Amino acid sequence: MSRELESLFEEFVSEVEQIEQNPESLFEVGHKSNRAKRKDGELPDKVFVNRRSVLTELLEISHIRTIYHIFVAILLVFSLNTIVYDIIDKGRLVLDFDLIQWAFGKFPKVMALWVCMQLSTLLIVYPGFYHWSTSRRYTSSRLMDFVWLGIFISYQIAFLVLPVTYLSEHNLPPASSVIIVTEQLRLMMKVHSFVRESAFRVIKHKKTDGTEEGNCPDFSKYLYFLFSPTLIYRDHYPRTQKIHWNYVVSNFAQVLACLFYTYYIFERFCVPVFRNFNREHVTPKALLLSVFGCMLPGTLVLFIGFFAILHSWLNAFAEMLRFGDRLFYKDWWNSTTFSNYYRTWNVVVHDWLYTYIYKDVYMILGPKMRSVGLTSVFFISAVFHEYVLVVSFGFFYPVLFVMFAGAGFGFVFLTDKGVSRSWNVFMWVSLFIGNGLLMCLYSLEWYARQNCPVTTNNFFDYLIPRSWTCDFAGITLK
Template sequence: MMQFYWKDRTTDLSIQEEILKLKSELLEQLKRDVDETFKGLLSDEDHLDGQVGNGHSSFSSVIKSKGREKGELPDKVFTTRRSVLTDLFEIDHIKTIYHMFAAILIVFSLNTLVYDLIDTGTLNLNFELISSGLGKLPKVMYLWVLMMGSTLVVIYPGFYYWATNRTPGPFRLLDWGALCIYVVYQITFLVWPVMYVYDNALPAGSTVIITTEQLRLMMKTHAFVRENITRVLGYKKSDDSHGDTLCPDFSKYLYFLFAPTLVYRDNYPRTATIRWNYVVSNFGQTIACLFYTYYIFERFCIPVFRNFNHEHVTPKKLLLSAFGCMMPGTLVLFIAFFAILHSWLNAFAEMLRFGDRLFYSDWWNSTSFSNYYRTWNIVVHDWLYTYIYKDCYKLLGSRNRTVSMTLVFLISAIFHEYVLIVSFNFFYPVLFVMFMGAGFAFMFLNKGVSRGWNVFLWVSLFIGNGLLMCLYSMEWYARQNCPVTNDNFLDYFIPRSWFCGN
């Protein structure tokens, strides 16, 4: 008995020792992994502190450094992962917020139906605002096909010809000619759709589709050329084994044109299967967001500004209208964010089996505007960082980071305002002034982590969105209700809401 007892006792001690040994090894490995992770984060943060577009957040390692030479900036590295926020929607608390927004949509729908039934005695189900705003869709599709076709038959064949026929060495006549053709093409691509929009009098919603697709394709083509031009210019005769890879295959270029990213790579992480129910669900959510926006404008915007007159521009009326627009304006911001950056991009990512789905991060938790700008729209942010900030940084040097950052903000503000100018058919640069004014100045505010700064950010967003919705709505309805007082050219630039009724 004693012998078996000691044998069992010895066995138990042996098992305990093995467990303790395994525990020690696991803790040591975990410690090494954590140390390496934080070393990388701290190194990248030191290297990128104060820069626009570094892409750091507590949720991602979107950008990693490939080298540590002086003046070198890190590139975006694509990793196989789902969008962080796609995962967050599996959390009960986030799902509850999602259900609350769905409930609000139902209430908006019932509110509108009941109001129409009581006020007019009939149900108004024609959705006139949507049908008029998205009118002339055949013309929109025709122009989109032409834009996509020109991107396919001009950019890739032209780049392929230049890449395979140039002589290795310094810039020559063929290089300058190719550069001039590329610049002329981009200018033509910017001007030609605008002329088409005005000639065909496309409504505002349809024009938004055209201008955003126009900018998307311009950014795509620039990314493709910019990424591959260094490969061609760096090619030497001794690199004959790499001569056939100077221009990527057309299939890679075609995939990039539809992939939900603006940073070109020859290969992206891919998922194994396509969940078609997930695709249908996301497209359904996009359509639901369209009707959500309709109800917001129908209930909060149109009744206030439909009968616009000069009384609206008095300080009292302006203040009341601005505060009345803060909540619906911020709701539109949420809806646009969810519809485009979550539902639309995830649907295309799923169809294309695109693996890198970090389209945005936890921007709502930001305690500084610099972090908000980096995490609100990572897709556009990565393009601005990779192809604008980095190139300006290399040209101007590390001592001129502020200049590079200012150029990034300026270009972003111009093209945001460009979409509104072309869509609304008048020049009223409220967004540009706010973007380059308060928006840019807030970049240099305290970058603390207290909740107070997050509250300040949200208050600023509420006020900013309220002013944008208020001022643009006033000008839109002033253009419909107030007579023209100037010739056509000047009237395009002079705000009619300022002088309506005078």
């Protein structure tokens, strides 16, 4: 049995390597008609096929499964450590998980806003698009097309502004804010994809066809797309034959376990170090030690977030919806170039950026300006990554933006010809250092804002890092 699994794994790796060497082969399988219709130089479209996630395949191999068991064992040790600490230090078992309760606080307000956001996409976007598409069968006024385009852009702007205003007014804690902001961006990208893909079909639809085909998609297709684990709209997706509910439950259980894993990491390695922010934290010696001390826990948080969201959470929803294409990521951990790492880390978002940013720039400016498309993708991705942190933390401290759009973008060209496996070591060292810097600097700024007195007005206080300008004489430790 072990030899059969190893043989399957070797075939799987071989297929992945062929795809990496010739990416267009992925779009040619079973879609020769689509390929024939493409003009010379035109970039391929996203094609959905039935396939399992990479880790789902790998976890069938006993050696990889053992690594998974090691992480489970570490989680159990963290739990035992907390239990023993509570009994010895406090004389009783506490297990109040106060950090989780605080981070996900005001949850009813979160759910209320989430429901409003979902309803707006259902009750505003689809009816509006349906009305435009049906009325266009009788009149194809270009002026009305631009009017409806203006209405759609106004909706997207309002959808971006109103939830942030709600978060600010109710002062939601970080994890609750992350839920809202990520859902906000997810729905905005989905709505954009639906309108983009369907609008072109409506515009090309001929009134003399005498059929409804080519007009507005059915509401059921739109509803399925809103909850499916993809950001690219299609009328039809490959589907599995049945739902395995035990697989759904196990994936949600893994998400819950990852939540507690993250709690233990912050409770043991982050909060005790930075809680009592003072002058000593910003000395070069202490800062350097803090960065190196945060490298391992910061990278662990990266692993856990990847496994919880891109593997467990998306696979759970894919299974419930019988969504067949589950290539939400590729083997990014084997990357020898940063360009490959960015393409394979989060395939779901990468597909959207490729389809609606890179391809559009390529189509407008031509193949000689690919670098402009690449720069646009990096800039937009960096802006919205930073946007999530700014709204969630409640302050502007663009460390992630500088690292993403600066060092991260530069490393794409530095490792462009990376064929030696030593470049994989370089990638991992860079990830460890980068995650250490992120955890350290954002933790310092967070606790500086908890402990240091406000010395400027609200607007400038939002923009200027308080860890740089802290009045240590007036500090009050908690």
